[in-house]
Amino acid sequence: MAYARLRIDKYLEGEPLTGGAIVDVRRLDDGGGPGARVKRATVPMGTSGAESRVNLDPGKYEFTAILPSGDVLSSIAEVDARPDGVPVVFEIGHASHEWMSWQHALGNVVAGETLDLMKAQGAKIQWSLVDDVGAQWFAASKLPDGRDAIATALAAHLALDPGSGPVPIKLSAPVQDLPSLNEPPFKVYQIPLSNHFDYENAKFVRSYALVGDSSKRQMLCVLPYPWRKVDGTEAAVEFMVGPDQPLDADESIVQFDVPWCVSTIARDDRVASVLSYFAAGNDDAAAFLAKEALYLLFDKMVNPLAASAGAYVLVDQWLRKRDTDPQVVQWLNWIDNLAKWFPWLPDGEVLRGWVALAGRDAKPSVETARSAFVEAERRGLPVYTAGVRRLADGLTRIANQDKADGRDDRAVVDALERIRRVAWSADPRFPFTTIRLWFDPK
Amino acid sequence: MTQLVNQPLQRGAHALVIGVGEYPWLDGGTQPRFAHFEGMGQLSSPPQSARAFAEWLLSPTGYNNTACPLASLDLLISDSSTDQFVPPGGTSTTIQRARFADISSAILNWFARGNDADDLLLFFYCGHGVARGLNMTLLPEDYGSQQTPPQASLTLAIDFDGLYLGMDSCAARNQLFFVDACRVASGMLMRTINFSGTPVIPGMAQISSPPRNAPIYYSAVPGITAYGRPGKPSFFTGALLKAFRGAGAGDTSGAWALQTDTLVLGIHHQLRRAVANTAAVGQLSTANHVGPPLAFHQLAGLPECPVDVLCDPESDTANATFAVSGNGVQQTRVPQAAPWGLDLLLGDYQFAANITAPSAKSGQSTSRVAPPFRSVKIPVA
Numbered sequence: 001m002a003y004a005r006l007r008i009d010k011y012l013e014g015e016p017l018t019g020g021a022i023v024d025v026r027r028l029d030d031g032g033g034p035g036a037r038v039k040r041a042t043v044p045m046g047t048s049g050a051e052s053r054v055n056l057d058p059g060k061y062e063f064t065a066i067l068p069s070g071d072v073l074s075s076i077a078e079v080d081a082r083p084d085g086v087p088v089v090f091e092i093g094h095a096s097h098e099w100m101s102w103q104h105a106l107g108n109v110v111a112g113e114t115l116d117l118m119k120a121q122g123a124k125i126q127w128s129l130v131d132d133v134g135a136q137w138f139a140a141s142k143l144p145d146g147r148d149a150i151a152t153a154l155a156a157h158l159a160l161d162p163g164s165g166p167v168p169i170k171l172s173a174p175v176q177d178l179p180s181l182n183e184p185p186f187k188v189y190q191i192p193l194s195n196h197f198d199y200e201n202a203k204f205v206r207s208y209a210l211v212g213d214s215s216k217r218q219m220l221c222v223l224p225y226p227w228r229k230v231d232g233t234e235a236a237v238e239f240m241v242g243p244d245q246p247l248d249a250d251e252s253i254v255q256f257d258v259p260w261c262v263s264t265i266a267r268d269d270r271v272a273s274v275l276s277y278f279a280a281g282n283d284d285a286a287a288f289l290a291k292e293a294l295y296l297l298f299d300k301m302v303n304p305l306a307a308s309a310g311a312y313v314l315v316d317q318w319l320r321k322r323d324t325d326p327q328v329v330q331w332l333n334w335i336d337n338l339a340k341w342f343p344w345l346p347d348g349e350v351l352r353g354w355v356a357l358a359g360r361d362a363k364p365s366v367e368t369a370r371s372a373f374v375e376a377e378r379r380g381l382p383v384y385t386a387g388v389r390r391l392a393d394g395l396t397r398i399a400n401q402d403k404a405d406g407r408d409d410r411a412v413v414d415a416l417e418r419i420r421r422v423a424w425s426a427d428p429r430f431p432f433t434t435i436r437l438w439f440d441p442k
Numbered sequence: 443m444t445q446l447v448n449q450p451l452q453r454g455a456h457a458l459v460i461g462v463g464e465y466p467w468l469d470g471g472t473q474p475r476f477a478h479f480e481g482m483g484q485l486s487s488p489p490q491s492a493r494a495f496a497e498w499l500l501s502p503t504g505y506n507n508t509a510c511p512l513a514s515l516d517l518l519i520s521d522s523s524t525d526q527f528v529p530p531g532g533t534s535t536t537i538q539r540a541r542f543a544d545i546s547s548a549i550l551n552w553f554a555r556g557n558d559a560d561d562l563l564l565f566f567y568c569g570h571g572v573a574r575g576l577n578m579t580l581l582p583e584d585y586g587s588q589q590t591p592p593q594a595s596l597t598l599a600i601d602f603d604g605l606y607l608g609m610d611s612c613a614a615r616n617q618l619f620f621v622d623a624c625r626v627a628s629g630m631l632m633r634t635i636n637f638s639g640t641p642v643i644p645g646m647a648q649i650s651s652p653p654r655n656a657p658i659y660y661s662a663v664p665g666i667t668a669y670g671r672p673g674k675p676s677f678f679t680g681a682l683l684k685a686f687r688g689a690g691a692g693d694t695s696g697a698w699a700l701q702t703d704t705l706v707l708g709i710h711h712q713l714r715r716a717v718a719n720t721a722a723v724g725q726l727s728t729a730n731h732v733g734p735p736l737a738f739h740q741l742a743g744l745p746e747c748p749v750d751v752l753c754d755p756e757s758d759t760a761n762a763t764f765a766v767s768g769n770g771v772q773q774t775r776v777p778q779a780a781p782w783g784l785d786l787l788l789g790d791y792q793f794a795a796n797i798t799a800p801s802a803k804s805g806q807s808t809s810r811v812a813p814p815f816r817s818v819k820i821p822v823a
Contacts, residue, residue, distance in 0.1 A: 026812075028810070034693040034696055034697045034698050036693070037693065037694065062810055062812070064812070066707065070707055070710045070711070071817075072707070072711075072814060072815045072816065072817065073817075074809075074810065074812075074816060076810060113755070113756060114756070117756055117757055120757070121779065161633070246726065280728075281706055281728050281729035281730060281732055282703075282706060282707075282732070283703075283731075283732045283733065284703045284732065284734070284735065316731075316733075317733065317734070319649065319653055320653045320654070320655055320731075320733035320734060321653060321733070321734055322651070322652070322653050354649075357647065357648060357649045358649040358651075358653070359648075359649075359651070364648045364649065366647045366648060369647070385576075388576065389576050392576065393603075393607060393645075396604070396607060396645060397607060397645050397646060397647045397648075398647050400607075400644040400645055400646055400647070401646050401647035401648075403644075404644075404646065416636070417636055420577075420636060422575075423575050423576045423577060424574035424575040424576070424577060424631075424632070425574070425575050426575045426576055427575075428575070428576050429728075436575075
């Protein structure tokens with residue numbers, strides 16, 4: 001048996017991105033015609049130690065890596081039976097700074113070389129776009145009556161007349177200013193490590209970031225914090241503020257009310273790429289990586305945030321295929337655990353509701369879904385944008401059914417009205433929930 | 443309703459194609475302008491986009507699916523210049539306009555025609571769209587005609603997300619949606635409570651079984667404009683039809699075919715190239731609900747693939763004369779700042795770069811070209 005050693009050469013501040021990207025392997029020396037793809041595999045990003053091994057029959061192969069950004073890298077190699085395998089190394093360039101390396105790897109920012117070239121060519125870029133942007137970090141627990149403090153403040157804020165212009169959101173929680181790392185027109189904010197995980201605590205306190213500029217335009221970001229990796233260590237959580245549109249976007253397509261955006265990531269070597277593929281609409285790649293990491297995500301439930309990420313991807317796929325094999329049924333059971341064991345996490349209930357609507361054992365339960373969706377909304381903002389969409393869609397389905405049946409369930413109607421406002425203000429391009437708090441109705 | 447094709451088939455593809463360019467109640471229209479027109483006016487591109495998509499469906503060199511041939515095509519176009527459509531090799535036909543009632547009726551008929559689980563439903567819309575966050579609303583020709591109160595105008599708009607949910611109750615389990623419209627925020631939408639237009643077919647609670655495979659391909663990410671080209675198909679439709687020639691193809695079915703999963707990347711790369719150096723630079727397509735690969739169109743030959751040729755280092759690209767040869771192709775390009783964009787059939791090619799000034803350098807590369815895209819970086823020294 002011969003094998004290839006795959007790697008995307010990328011320095012990520014000493015960390016590997018184990019599930020970095022997917023790679024399709026096609027055999028070329030038997031014609032390379034239709035159906036020549038022999039394997040799909042993962043290729044890690046990192047320095048020399050980070051490699052994946054792909055066993056192959058000796059022959060000539062094309063390795064095509066599809067990155068989370070949609071970029072395509074390819075390499076052709078003769079794979080022979082040499083004992084130490086045949087190295088296949090892809091180059092994606094480097095970020096302007098090491099601290100931007102993860103955002104670059106996940107497709108949120110261009111390579112440093114490209115940025116330098118744009119500067120040299122005098123590209124019309126608003127380099128000072130985020131100069132006046134600042135960020136604060138805060139934690140918020142439940143109100144005395146059990147409602148989620150942030151969801152409650154947000155509901156009041158989003159009900160304001162948009163014609164009143166940008167108005168700062170009223171928060172009761174104390175906030176902490178965050179320092180930024182700057183490379184115009186980008187800023188990166190890193191959240192200090194927590195060194196403490198208490199996911200099992202029913203009174204777990206969730207964290208958020210509030211990003212704003214001098215024109216009082218604000219963005220509320222749900223932070224996936226703290227983030228425990230499967231090896232028990234903590235992954236850094238960071239967010240980058242940059243132009244809302246691609247750097248080379250023509251002025252006329254940049255909308256006046258959305259000049260900048262925020263992309264949040266957790267530097268988790270197993271989950272970060274899954275989320276980037278999922279957010280980019282490459283569900284097939286996301287599902288492939290999530291399945292690779294299935295047991296790591298669910299087995300010991302070391303991180304319900306990471307488990308929810310995998311669950312969104314896999315439930316999306318399951319809703320379109322509805323496998324009934326025992327392995328699938330097993331992770332569907334884990335979704336019940338997510339909902340039950342972590343009462344502060346809305347996403348588990350969102351997922352449970354959708355599984356109920358579809359019917360795990362060919363027995364859909366609208367009533368189970370109804371209670372799951374109402375409970376999810378009560379718990380607060382879903383951590384994931386996919387959760388906001390799924391929750392709004394799920395409650396819409398229930399409300400439509402109620403209307404057709406002549407039933408009046410105020411809990412559903414009220415929950416739907418609140419989550420719809422959140423959905424209307426969410427930025428769907430990024431995996432973690434990010435809410436625009438202003439709208440210019442001009 | 444203008445059904446250009448209506449064949450009773452046990453299993454077939456049913457297409458609903460809509461292009462709205464004339465908006466009498468929006469800026470530049472023939473009727474009193476809607477006070478809340480929000481900068482929207484007349485469009486010349488959507489009718490051409492709808493015609494181009496319909497032509498692809500009807501052309502002998504276009505849509506090709508032996509297991510699911512074209513069984514029906516309903517075309518609705520609002521065009522200020524003509525109400526005619528000439529199908530490939532056919533005679534001119536008068537086309538139904540795309541007013542709200544016409545579109546609603548066409549959607550209900552389209553839904554009813556997809557009465558077999560193996561039917562394939564195709565939905566194509568090009569025209570004005572408005573959005574708020576995750577939700578999108580499509581605007582028929584008569585949007586703005588109900589001026590008082592202004593929010594009543596939304597009763598003549600299509601809540602696309604609501605329609606998408608509702609289509610789950612259709613018997614046909616394979617559904618493809620192409621939405622070529624702006625997704626910029628609308629003050630009108632932001633001010634209404636719980637109303638984004640009429641879904642036509644509301645979604646019910648229970649998810650239908652067997653599950654459907656129903657991806658949506660959008661011309662723009664939320665919050666941005668999708669650009670048309672005066673009198674021509676839009677950038678997105680142009681890129682989509684180019685991706686249909688190969689960039690969106692895969693071969694997991696054992697033959698080269700357009701697949702729902704690979705099409706995402708094919709459109710992305712074709713659109714990125716189409717908008718380069720235009721006002722639309724930055725328009726990014728996106729897709730949702732992409733499920734397991736569904737092959738829906740078999741290619742007649744080898745896939746045509748977009749290729750960008752540049753130097754390594756990239757800064758030398760502007761000074762390089764490029765050449766490509768192989769598979770009967772022999773082309774060169776004089777120095778230009780942008781990468782050399784080519785469309786080549788699947789295969790192996792030799793690429794060369796030659797730089798004479800400011801210092802002499804050259805390089806060569808042999809590369810394989812395949813879907814969805816290849817970037818050939820020629821090391822020069």
